[in-house]
Amino acid sequence: MLILGQLINGLTQGSIYALIAIGFVIIFGTMNLVTFAHGEVYMIGAFMGYFALSVLHLPWYVALMMGMGAAWVLGFFIEKVAFRPLRAAGHMPPLLITIGLSIILKDLAMLLFGAENRPVPSIYGETIEIAGFQVSLLQLLILGIAGLLIIVLRILIQGTKIGRAMRATAQDHEAAYAMGVNVNRVFSVSFCLASCLGGAAGVMVGIYYNAVYPVMGDTAGLKGFAACIFGGLTSIPGAILGGLIIGVVENLTVQFIASGYRDIVAFLVLVIVLVFRPQGILGKKIRAV
Amino acid sequence: MSLLQVRSLSVIFGGLVAVNKVDLSIKEGEIVGLIGPNGAGKTTLFNCVCGFQEADEGSLSFGDRFIHAMAPHDIAALGLARTFQTSRIFKRMTVLEHVLLGQHSHQRTGLWGAIFRPGWVKEEEERSRERGMKILSFFEDRLAPRIHDFAETLSYANRRRLEIARALVSEPKLLLLDEPTAGMNPHESAGIARLIRKIRDELGTTVFLIEHDMKVIMGASERIIVLDHGEKIAEGQPEEIRHNQGVIEAYLGRKHGA
Amino acid sequence: MALYNFIPRRSNLKLWLPVLGSLLIFPIFVRNEYILNTAVFAGIYVILVSSLNITNGYTGLFSFGHAAFYGIGAYTAAILATRFNFPFLLTLPLAGIVAAIFGAAIALPTLRLKGIFLALVTIGFQQITFLVIMNWIGLTRGPMGIPGIPPASFFGYELKSNFEYYYLILFLVVGVLFLISRIVDSRVGRTFVAIREDELAAQSISINTFRAKVLSFVLATFFAGIAGAFFAHHARFISADSFRLEETFHILTMLIVGGMGSILGPVIGAVFLVILPEVFRSLAEYRGIVYGLIMIAAILFRPEGIAGVPGIISTRGILSRAERPQVAEEPAP
Numbered sequence: 001m002l003i004l005g006q007l008i009n010g011l012t013q014g015s016i017y018a019l020i021a022i023g024f025v026i027i028f029g030t031m032n033l034v035t036f037a038h039g040e041v042y043m044i045g046a047f048m049g050y051f052a053l054s055v056l057h058l059p060w061y062v063a064l065m066m067g068m069g070a071a072w073v074l075g076f077f078i079e080k081v082a083f084r085p086l087r088a089a090g091h092m093p094p095l096l097i098t099i100g101l102s103i104i105l106k107d108l109a110m111l112l113f114g115a116e117n118r119p120v121p122s123i124y125g126e127t128i129e130i131a132g133f134q135v136s137l138l139q140l141l142i143l144g145i146a147g148l149l150i151i152v153l154r155i156l157i158q159g160t161k162i163g164r165a166m167r168a169t170a171q172d173h174e175a176a177y178a179m180g181v182n183v184n185r186v187f188s189v190s191f192c193l194a195s196c197l198g199g200a201a202g203v204m205v206g207i208y209y210n211a212v213y214p215v216m217g218d219t220a221g222l223k224g225f226a227a228c229i230f231g232g233l234t235s236i237p238g239a240i241l242g243g244l245i246i247g248v249v250e251n252l253t254v255q256f257i258a259s260g261y262r263d264i265v266a267f268l269v270l271v272i273v274l275v276f277r278p279q280g281i282l283g284k285k286i287r288a289v
Numbered sequence: 290m291s292l293l294q295v296r297s298l299s300v301i302f303g304g305l306v307a308v309n310k311v312d313l314s315i316k317e318g319e320i321v322g323l324i325g326p327n328g329a330g331k332t333t334l335f336n337c338v339c340g341f342q343e344a345d346e347g348s349l350s351f352g353d354r355f356i357h358a359m360a361p362h363d364i365a366a367l368g369l370a371r372t373f374q375t376s377r378i379f380k381r382m383t384v385l386e387h388v389l390l391g392q393h394s395h396q397r398t399g400l401w402g403a404i405f406r407p408g409w410v411k412e413e414e415e416r417s418r419e420r421g422m423k424i425l426s427f428f429e430d431r432l433a434p435r436i437h438d439f440a441e442t443l444s445y446a447n448r449r450r451l452e453i454a455r456a457l458v459s460e461p462k463l464l465l466l467d468e469p470t471a472g473m474n475p476h477e478s479a480g481i482a483r484l485i486r487k488i489r490d491e492l493g494t495t496v497f498l499i500e501h502d503m504k505v506i507m508g509a510s511e512r513i514i515v516l517d518h519g520e521k522i523a524e525g526q527p528e529e530i531r532h533n534q535g536v537i538e539a540y541l542g543r544k545h546g547a
Numbered sequence: 548m549a550l551y552n553f554i555p556r557r558s559n560l561k562l563w564l565p566v567l568g569s570l571l572i573f574p575i576f577v578r579n580e581y582i583l584n585t586a587v588f589a590g591i592y593v594i595l596v597s598s599l600n601i602t603n604g605y606t607g608l609f610s611f612g613h614a615a616f617y618g619i620g621a622y623t624a625a626i627l628a629t630r631f632n633f634p635f636l637l638t639l640p641l642a643g644i645v646a647a648i649f650g651a652a653i654a655l656p657t658l659r660l661k662g663i664f665l666a667l668v669t670i671g672f673q674q675i676t677f678l679v680i681m682n683w684i685g686l687t688r689g690p691m692g693i694p695g696i697p698p699a700s701f702f703g704y705e706l707k708s709n710f711e712y713y714y715l716i717l718f719l720v721v722g723v724l725f726l727i728s729r730i731v732d733s734r735v736g737r738t739f740v741a742i743r744e745d746e747l748a749a750q751s752i753s754i755n756t757f758r759a760k761v762l763s764f765v766l767a768t769f770f771a772g773i774a775g776a777f778f779a780h781h782a783r784f785i786s787a788d789s790f791r792l793e794e795t796f797h798i799l800t801m802l803i804v805g806g807m808g809s810i811l812g813p814v815i816g817a818v819f820l821v822i823l824p825e826v827f828r829s830l831a832e833y834r835g836i837v838y839g840l841i842m843i844a845a846i847l848f849r850p851e852g853i854a855g856v857p858g859i860i861s862t863r864g865i866l867s868r869a870e871r872p873q874v875a876e877e878p879a880p
Contacts, residue, residue: 034663085847091663092609093846093860096803099796100842107835218792222674229667260682260689263674270671275656278664339751365753373751379744381808381856382737390737394753400762403733404726410733441858459752 005134006251012139012208014247015146017266019201020224021231021239022153023194029170029234030190033091037078037098038198039221040105045071045199046212047113050120053207060123064145064203071199072192079191084184102217109214117211142204149200150240153193166190170234198224219263226270232280241281242269292317292463292495293338298347300333300519307333309519310347315463320489320496322510322527324503326539330519331499332374335465339371340364351463366394370461372452374468374499380441384432387440387451388421389414391458424458427487446477457488464488466498470505478505485509507531515539550854551809554728567721574713583709587781589821590716591774594723596801596813598770603799604807604859605731606763607743609662612653612669613798615676616768618790620646620775622680625693625785635699639776646772647765654764658757673792680787692786699780712781719777723770728810730766739763740808743859800842806855815853 023038045067052063082097124137157163168176169186177183205220206212227246231238250265273280293315300308308330315321323331336342338349340361349357356364379387396417402410425433428450435443440451449469456464466485470478482505488494500506506513507527515523515530517539523530530536555563574583595617602608620642627633627641657668680687687693699706699715706712730736738759741749746756779785797820805816820841824834851857 081843090861093850095663095666096799096846096860097843099799100839100846102839103793103796103842104836104839107833107839110835111832219674222670225667226671258682261678264678264682267671267674267678271657271668271675274660274664274668274671278660341747341750360755361747361750362753362755365751371751373748377745377748377751379741379748381744381858382740386737386740390734390741391752393734393738396734398734400730400735400766403730403735406729455752 003252006255007248008135008139010248010251011244012142012247013250014244015143015240016201016204016208016243017220017223017227017246018240018243019146019149019197019204020220021227021243022150022236023198024225024228025231025234025236025239026166026190026194026197028228030166031083031187032173033083033094034225035078035082035098035191036095036221037082037102037105038195038224039217039219040102040109041071041074041078041195041217042198042202042205042220042224043109043212043214043217044074044105044202046202046206046216047109047118048199049203049206050118050212053120054118060141060207063207064200067199067203068196069199071195071202074199075192075195076188078195079188083187083191102221106214106217113214115214117213120206120210120212122210123207138208142208145200145204149197150236153197153236156193162186162189219266222270223263223266226266226273230269230273230280232282235280235282238280238282245269290317291315292352293497294350295334295338296348296350298334298337298349299345300330300337300342301345307519308337308344311516311519311521313514313521313524315495315497317462317495318489318493320485320509320511321498322506322513323497323499323516324501324506324513324530325516325522328518329516329539331516332467333519334516335371335467335499338364338465339369365459368460368462369465370456370459370463371465372449372456372467372469374471376445376448376452378440378443378448378452378455381439383437383439384425384443384451385418385421385436387455388424388458389417391455392417392420394459421458424454427457427484428454446473449473449481453484457492457494460492461494463495463497466496466500468499468501470500470502475504478502479508481505482509550811551806551851551856553809553811553854554732555724555810556728556732570717574710578710580709583713585821585825587709587712587716589818590713590720591778591781592798592801592817592821593720593814594770594774594777595798596805596817597723597727597810598767598774599798599802600807600809600813601727601730601739601767601770602763603802604809604812604855605736605743606739606760607859608658608760608763609666610669610764610767611666611792611795611799612673612676613767613771614790614792614794615673616646616650616771617775617778617794617798618676618680618787619649620772621779621785621790622687622693622775623772624776624779625696626686628697628780629693629695635697635780636701638780639773642776642779643769643772646775647769650765650768651761654761658760658764670792670795673795677787677791680790687787690786692784692788693779694784696779696783696785698783699777716777716781719773723773724810724814727770731810735759735762743808797838800838800845802852803850803855803860804841804845804852806852807859808856809854811854812852819853 020038020042027033027035048070049063049067052058052066053060078101082101083094086093124141127134127136157166165176165181165186168179168181169183173183223246227242228239230242246266246269250262253265254262291314295311295313298308298311299306311334325331333342337344340356340359344357348355351364351367351369354367396413398410398413422433431447432451432454440448443451453469470481473481485496485498486509489496510527513525513527513530514521515536522539523533523536595613599613602610623645624638624642627638653672657665660668681689706715738754741754742756742759749756801816801820802813804820805814806812824831830837845852846860850860
């Protein structure tokens with residue numbers, strides 16, 4: 001039963017990683033680019049959530065909205081600075097700029113908020129019994145929110161005009177442009193959307209662990225990326241699977257090996273996937289054109 | 290003596306048969322042209338010969354060695370050099386560095402040689418430099434005065450010439466040229482046709498070239514092979530090919546040079 | 548002659564000998580411990596940035612794991628010195644060798660990868676190294692670090708002041724730059740550049756690109772390890788905190804600002820970005836922000852840095868489907 005408990009823990013944490021990972025998939029899928037500032041977007045979202053919950057004492061769903069909103073705005077700004085001016089430059093220059101941005105954001109957060117943890121109040125601490133073992137309501141809430149966001153995302157991508165434009169752009173920028181899609185706008189919206197999911201993940205982590213702190217984005221961003229690579233860089237289901245698996249294995253590692261090695265799981269996954277199956281579990285083998 | 294032997298070579302991309310059971314052989318000292326409409330599989334064939342593309346069926350031999358499973362750098366070391374359809378020069382290396390590095394397979398300086406510079410390393414550099422300048426002199430005064438310029442500063446035609454120089458400098462037995470005159474004007478193209486003859490006559494290098502410019506192919510080649518939709522549809526002297534019904538039909542309606 | 552073309556040779560002695568001369572007599576006139584300490588750090592970073600330049604600048608491989616090898620070198624020296632009483636003259640080269648062995652071990656399975664994928668796997672390795680150092684208490688004492696590292700010593704004579712360490716690092720810097728210059732200005736160096744420029748074309752002139760890339764990686768990690776050993780003996784105490792991903796980013800920023808693909812670029816970048824925070828001490832808290840802004844400004848306005856070969860980080864080109872980062876080596880049509 002202990003394992004099932006860890007499983008729930010793992011799935012909860014994993015669903016948060018999944019949201020971060022989906023953000024990377026959206027950005028890479030539509031724009032063909034990678035950002036190293038995603039962790040900081042997540043962190044800013046988390047701080048906004050903290051601000052809403054601890055300072056303004058607003059309910060969690062408002063905090064979530066505010067976190068997502070802040071992340072959206074930040075994402076908009078990042079896309080304008082790092083990606084738009086270098087539209088034709090390949091993937092390395094924007095990547096390096098996002099590294100610069102991540103360093104700046106982290107430092108700013110440390111200056112403004114100090115390096116220590118900021119406490120976030122607990123909510124839904126009660127547990128209920130499902131199938132013979134204890135599950136906390138909070139965990140159900142997080143799984144629920146994550147699931148809901150993913151469903152909303154899918155509706156957005158499959159059913160709306162902008163979603164179609166995103167899919168067309170993901171297939172082929174030039175063809176989409178030739179067919180009248182405003183590719184710049186699609187890039188901007190995609191980036192903002194991805195950031196928004198990252199912000200949501202940040203708020204949820206703050207609520208789950210009752211703390212936010214300026215360097216929380218570092219490992220979270222990289223783990224999300226590991227999940228994204230695991231799934232194949234362009235596959236949303238793969239990213240979800242990757243996030244969940246990393247979350248579960250992490251928790252099992254903490255339980256059976258040592259808590260300090262928890263973070264290693266994601267990086268081992270990253271390295272192993274890249275060495276043995278770089279296209280990921282569900283990705284298509286990328287060939288030269 | 291057969292230098293290059295291609296037997297029943299096939300390359301299939303997904304559902305598309307790019308090269309279909311092609312047989313051909315090239316004898317030492319020949320200048321052979323390879324023509325065919327766009328998409329006929331010519332560059333794919335070249336890529337197989339050089340080791341950049343794995344063949345799905347068939348075999349390739351160079352001299353007495355089977356090369357169809359060899360890595361590109363090993364095949365090159367056997368004496369096979371090539372130029373590419375899209376000029377692949379080293380943009381931020383100088384002209385001189387190109388012709389020095391082209392002799393890579395004949396040089397032995399490694400890490401220790403580079404650090405300690407014993408006498409033989411200095412001699413090797415000297416000899417490489419001499420040989421490099423000698424090959425550059427093939428190109429009159431187009432490349433030699435620019436030996437310290439970055440390749441990216443060269444004109445388009447000079448870049449193509451540099452690529453040929455880089456290939457020549459390794460004293461290859463067989464030189465594969467992939468559309469060497471693409472993008473050149475008629476005057477420059479004629480120069481390349483002369484150069485190809487000169488390469489064979491003065492250096493003894495066998496030449497196998499892909500071209501779309503009919504004047505160059507007819508002028509430089511002694512034998513022509515025609516590919517269409519991955520299959521060899523004709524082979525023979527330039528005059529025969531020119532009047533070959535099948536070849537004409539293959540080109541009908543499709544763009545061709547000259 | 549452009550800055551990026553400069554390679555110190557016997558023929559241009561007039562250019563670099565005066566600089567070397569001034570560096571040699573400089574501490575005699577400036578006996579300030581603080582300034583000399585800064586100079587020592589500048590020296591360490593010159594070695595680190597120059598070594599990263601071998602892979603990232605000359606060979607065009609984007610490695611993001613350099614601090615890990617710096618750390619491996621430092622920890623190797625520290626452990627050998629504190630637990631096994633190895634003298635400095637042994638710990639220094641051994642640190643380089645151990646780092647290079649790790650470099651080879653990483654390079655062999657991963658150098659088929661390209662671009663962003665190579666970058667990610669090196670980050671993965673960087674983080675794994677950091678976490679192992681933090682958690683393998685038995686070997687590294689984890690977060691407590693390793694104190695009491697003996698100072699650098701030569702046959703019993705222990706270095707005591709920054710004055711002496713300055714000359715040691717100057718000697719090492721000159722040595723490393725000399726080696727790198729020789730390597731770069733040779734068939735080996737040209738091979739690296741050819742791989743950076745066009746790997747396929749390099750193969751077509753019989754270059755075994757995989758082997759060359761591994762060599763490039765091993766050289767870079769060797770020098771990083773040497774820098775780590777010096778750092779350990781100078782600081783006398785090391786902990787994993789000095790070898791985080793952030794440190795890799797700092798080294799990378801210095802490389803980009805100074806310029807990639809040249810001998811002078813890393814030197815200028817390292818000196819500039821080590822001295823800058825010291826000059827503007829009032830901005831110490833904003834160090835991260837300044838670094839980030841400098842990196843962004845460099846990429847947006849002058850990606851070749853101060854003395855780098857223009858165009859290695861390209862800001863022009865057509866982003867089409869064909870430019871989608873390729874995972875591993877695939878032949879071109």
